[in-house]
């Protein structure tokens with residue numbers, strides 16, 4: 001049994017003078033949930049398009065479950081949710097979802113598919129008149145229609161409100177828990193932190209970091225949360241989540257923590273001024289993708 005879902009080897013891709021991907025090697029194991037992060041123009045969509053056979057690589061090779069991407073997609077082994085993907089204009093949600101099912105050899109049953117994508121109540125509505133977040137759910141339904149082993153989601157929660165996001169991630173989570181593989185790109189670092197077991201960071205078409213959320217955070221170096229002293233009573237600070245030590249440095253309070261994000265979240269709303277976090281996923285991301293630690 002082959003444990004690899006996707007293998008990109010030495011992928012290069014240019015668009016005119018722009019080098020969108022520059023020698024990308026990436027292997028995604030079956031059953032993993034991988035987040036693809038990177039600033040605008042880093043090459044995320046290009047990498048995803050190559051995995052789906054929508055864009056051909058200039059150099060290098062790509063396989064999906066040991067097949068070409070096109071063969072894996074045709075066999076219903078891969079489902080994708082792409083940014084701005086349109087569907088037939090004058091059709092109801094049910095018709096769109098039926099159409100998607102008809103493309104695959106072994107689709108999910110219609111009712112289950114509508115339910116899983118959160119579309120049951122929207123089934124009779126025209127898909128082109130839905131709100132942005134509702135239309136995203138239809139794209140999600142399209143991606144799930146073939147009961148794929150690999151789900152590829154390009155910035156999937158764009159335009160979704162908080163409730164829709166929660167529902168969406170709950171569904172993706174249970175899909176992954178069944179042993180499916182999920183790859184998603186996002187600009188929301190907390191989504192990567194919360195839902196991925198591996199984060200791959202791209203910058204300028206190259207892989208600049210690859211590891212668990214904790215490993216990526218650790219790349220940002222020492223983890224501290226600091227704020228202005230301001231006469232603030234500091235009695236309970238040592239008991240906050242993640243905190244290892246509390247120090248007063250001049251007019252600043254400096255907490256050393258095992259988990260800067262959690263400590264930062266615990267301090268939210270307490271009105272401390274000059275709050276500065278190092279070693280968060282955000283700080284790691286900035287230093288990895290710009291080479292600066294600000």
Ligand SMILES: Nc1ncnc2c1ncn2[C@@H]1O[C@H](COP(=O)(O)OP(=O)(O)OP(=O)(O)O)[C@@H](O)[C@H]1O
Pocket residue numbers: 015016018019020038039040041042043044045046047
């Ligand atoms: N079809 C195309 N024609 C010309 N240039 C392209 C094309 N597709 C991508 N590019 C360029 O390749 C680079 C990588 O683009 P890509 O869309 O892969 O980045 P991304 O990481 O997905 O960015 P974003 O976060 O903004 O969606 C960018 O500079 C982009 O302008």
